[in-house]
Amino acid sequence: MAKIKMDSALFSRAEKAAEAAGYSSVEEFIIHIVEKELEKREQSDPAQEIFDQLHGLGYVG
Amino acid sequence: MRDARFGRPPELSICQWVQRFVRFGARAIRGRRVLAHSRIKKFVVLGIDGMDYGLTHRLMEENKLPHLAALRQEGSFTKLGTTIPPISPVAWSSFQTGSNPGKHNIFDFLTRDKRTYLPRLSSVDVQNSRRHGQRGPGVRLLRKSKPFWVVLGDHGIFSSILRVPITFPPEELHGVQLSGMCVPDLRGTQGAFSLYTTESLEKRMCVAGERFVVKRDGNTVQAELTAPSDPFHRNGQRLRCRFDVVIGDKNNVKLGVNGDVHALTVGAYSPWISLEFKADSGLKVHGIARFLVLSTEPEFQLYVTPININPNRPVVPISYPVVYSTHLAKRQGLFATLGQSEDTWALNEGVLTDDHFVQQCLDTTGEREQMFLNSLDRAKRGLCVCVFDGLDRIQHTFWRDIDEEHPAHEPHRRERGQHAIENLYRRMDDLVGRTLEKCDEETVLTVISDHGFTTFRYGVDLNRWLEENGYLKIRRRGRFRRGLIGIDWSETRAFAIGLTGIFLNLRGREARGIVDPGEQADRLRREIAAGLASLTNAERAGERAIRHVYLAPSTYHGPYKDEAPDLIVGFEKGYRMSWANAMGQVTDRIFHENTRAWSGDHCVDHSLVPGVLFCNRRIETESPSLVDIGPTVLDLFGLAIPKYMDGAPLVVAEDGHVGHTVKGL
Numbered sequence: 241m242a243k244i245k246m247d248s249a250l251f252s253r254a255e256k257a258a259e260a261a262g263y264s265s266v267e268e269f270i271i272h273i274v275e276k277e278l279e280k281r282e283q284s285d286p287a288q289e290i291f292d293q294l295h296g297l298g299y300v301g
Numbered sequence: 302m303r304d305a306r307f308g309r310p311p312e313l314s315i316c317q318w319v320q321r322f323v324r325f326g327a328r329a330i331r332g333r334r335v336l337a338h339s340r341i342k343k344f345v346v347l348g349i350d351g352m353d354y355g356l357t358h359r360l361m362e363e364n365k366l367p368h369l370a371a372l373r374q375e376g377s378f379t380k381l382g383t384t385i386p387p388i389s390p391v392a393w394s395s396f397q398t399g400s401n402p403g404k405h406n407i408f409d410f411l412t413r414d415k416r417t418y419l420p421r422l423s424s425v426d427v428q429n430s431r432r433h434g435q436r437g438p439g440v441r442l443l444r445k446s447k448p449f450w451v452v453l454g455d456h457g458i459f460s461s462i463l464r465v466p467i468t469f470p471p472e473e474l475h476g477v478q479l480s481g482m483c484v485p486d487l488r489g490t491q492g493a494f495s496l497y498t499t500e501s502l503e504k505r506m507c508v509a510g511e512r513f514v515v516k517r518d519g520n521t522v523q524a525e526l527t528a529p530s531d532p533f534h535r536n537g538q539r540l541r542c543r544f545d546v547v548i549g550d551k552n553n554v555k556l557g558v559n560g561d562v563h564a565l566t567v568g569a570y571s572p573w574i575s576l577e578f579k580a581d582s583g584l585k586v587h588g589i590a591r592f593l594v595l596s597t598e599p600e601f602q603l604y605v606t607p608i609n610i611n612p613n614r615p616v617v618p619i620s621y622p623v624v625y626s627t628h629l630a631k632r633q634g635l636f637a638t639l640g641q642s643e644d645t646w647a648l649n650e651g652v653l654t655d656d657h658f659v660q661q662c663l664d665t666t667g668e669r670e671q672m673f674l675n676s677l678d679r680a681k682r683g684l685c686v687c688v689f690d691g692l693d694r695i696q697h698t699f700w701r702d703i704d705e706e707h708p709a710h711e712p713h714r715r716e717r718g719q720h721a722i723e724n725l726y727r728r729m730d731d732l733v734g735r736t737l738e739k740c741d742e743e744t745v746l747t748v749i750s751d752h753g754f755t756t757f758r759y760g761v762d763l764n765r766w767l768e769e770n771g772y773l774k775i776r777r778r779g780r781f782r783r784g785l786i787g788i789d790w791s792e793t794r795a796f797a798i799g800l801t802g803i804f805l806n807l808r809g810r811e812a813r814g815i816v817d818p819g820e821q822a823d824r825l826r827r828e829i830a831a832g833l834a835s836l837t838n839a840e841r842a843g844e845r846a847i848r849h850v851y852l853a854p855s856t857y858h859g860p861y862k863d864e865a866p867d868l869i870v871g872f873e874k875g876y877r878m879s880w881a882n883a884m885g886q887v888t889d890r891i892f893h894e895n896t897r898a899w900s901g902d903h904c905v906d907h908s909l910v911p912g913v914l915f916c917n918r919r920i921e922t923e924s925p926s927l928v929d930i931g932p933t934v935l936d937l938f939g940l941a942i943p944k945y946m947d948g949a950p951l952v953v954a955e956d957g958h959v960g961h962t963v964k965g966l
Contacts, residue, residue: 264945291783293421295509297422299410300883
């Protein structure tokens with residue numbers, strides 16, 4: 241698990257914001273922000289790979 | 302030879318091992334202090350996926366479930382509120398985290414990729430290794446928030462968590478965990494079986510699984526199993542494992558694989574057999590499968606289960622710690638590791654008979670029982686949770702036995718005395734009896750389910766309804782294309798995918814969105830909800846197909862609520878999202894008769910399918926819900942409930958214990 245450094249005051253503000261928003265921790269809050277940004281920048285997997293991953297799921301046909 | 306451990310975290314250094322050991326020791330000391338002031342010693346959750354309130358009640362009244370009836374009499378039995386929608390990944394995630402889906406991010410089995418509109422698993426993200434420059438596939442759990450057992454662990458209380466859905470990849474905790482629903486097979490699918498046959502392929506259609514035409518040379522058939530591509534080779538060639546079958550006589554064959562010979566009887570499953578896939582690079586990947594020779598004449602037919610990850614040598618971690626699955630396999634032998642290990646597609650497609658399918662469910666249940674009862678013996682204090690899936694799969698596939706109006710109902714099955722559903726309820730009752738024998742007066746036992754069950758007679762193509770009502774446009778030759786590929790996004794305002802959700806094509810959120818957020822989106826949500834409320838099925842005398850449509854902004858709260866479908870459709874009894882719609886096809890009519898063996902379902906309005914809650918103590922709270930279980934456990938161990946949890950502790954009586962008293966029933 242990688243670690244990053246952050247300004248203490250910013251971390252403290254993030255902690256308060258995370259609690260108010262309903263996150264279980266400040267780590268979860270920060271990860272969510274990073275994930276949202278990466279989603280905008282990264283490519284999706286090709287259609288066939290996605291269909292392969294869903295193959296065999298009982299509920300869909 | 303190198304082993305293929307391409308999904309594993311880096312090996313731990315000595316320093317890290319020491320840190321872990323010290324941390325474990327510190328937690329154990331903290332745990333002793335907490336337990337000294339706790340109201341209980343142990344909390345056990347026996348999860349039975351899909352146990353239906355109404356059916357359980359009826360079977361108890363018929364004196365067919367004596368141990369559960371004893372729990373009801375001396376402790377508690379009540380409906381357990383489920384989630385919107387009442388689907389296992391959503392419900393078990395709410396159970397784990399004590400929170401609504403807006404806080405754990407799981408709203409369905411499937412969601413869509415906002416960049417491509419393609420369907421994706423909502424709970425796991427598998428990143429292609431080559432695309433992202435990693436050595437192997439990156440696997441990430443998309444369920445957010447924090448399970449209540451992690452909170453217990455923070456206070457030094459040990460947990461054994463077995464096969465709880467949506468725990469893959471496994472997370473670190475103070476305890477042990479074996480992942481459940483959504484663990485893939487070795488090919489990375491949710492379960493692809495193989496059929497080897499000398500019969501011509503044109504005679505049969507197939508949706509799932511792979512079929513291979515093989516040639517019989519005298520008494521020998523040679524073929525190969527395939528696994529994922531070699532991660533060290535750019536050509537993407539699949540790994541292969543050759544095997545041969547020598548037919549002795551009509552009922553006996555010998556299977557040769559990886560240098561071992563296994564005697565098989567026609568019509569009977571082999572035990573789990575270890576498979577080794579080798580690549581030119583020296584890579585070895587380990588899987589397990591069961592073989593079932595269906596016939597030797599006139600055609601040779603061999604069914605092979607999806608290739609499960611070998612718990613002894615997992616190619617990606619399926620447990621925490623990683624060695625826990627190995628420990629279990631050494632203790633009790635190989636076991637199914639696939640998330641949905643009961644092969645419902647092989648039954649749907651007529652590859653497996655009813656009896657073969659039931660046998661598969663029972664065998665998996667047996668493995669799980671052994672695991673669970675052993676964990677009860679070993680954990681003297683703390684939390685034990687185990688979820689059994691077999692009843693869910695059996696009800697999905699045999700509801701046609703108890704619904705005489707179902708299109709796939711076969712009266713002769715009941716006449717032959719085949720009661721697959723009832724038999725498994727009885728087996729679960731027997732397990733409850735054996736569990737009670739292991740519960741003393743300081744142990745609280747709960748038996749819970751995530752949802753109930755009802756019939757599934759008609760599939761509803763909501764995309765077709767959206768098209769007919771002017772909300773969705775199909776491109777030329779776009780009809781019947783999977784994954785929403787045939788849709789004209791420039792003129793589509795809403796689309797359905799997954800099992801209960803409709804998404805707006807929202808500008809700024811979806812790649813080619815055309816609906817403005819705010820007032821326009823709010824108005825559109827309300828308009829579609831009102832239109833769907835009047836949807837009726839002319840084939841069933843104008844029967845209503847939908848009970849209620851929920852608007853996400855007023856249904857969920859929390860940081861992930863914007864990830865939810867905009868509308869969640871609560872179907873009436875007998876209706877569900879159609880098979881094709883779930884994967885993003887648009888067909889040419891709204892209602893589709895369901896003639897498949899998969900005849901029961903729970904993807905309906907949550908009010909129709911509550912779960913069950915049994916407890917060996919009296920529960921005095923009215924209308925308990927799944928999200929209350931975690932807070933109840935924390936409360937009984939004397940811990941504060943974290944602010945992010947939506948559930949509240951149930952009022953559990955201090956006395957009224959049911960334990961050894963029901964022994965001998």
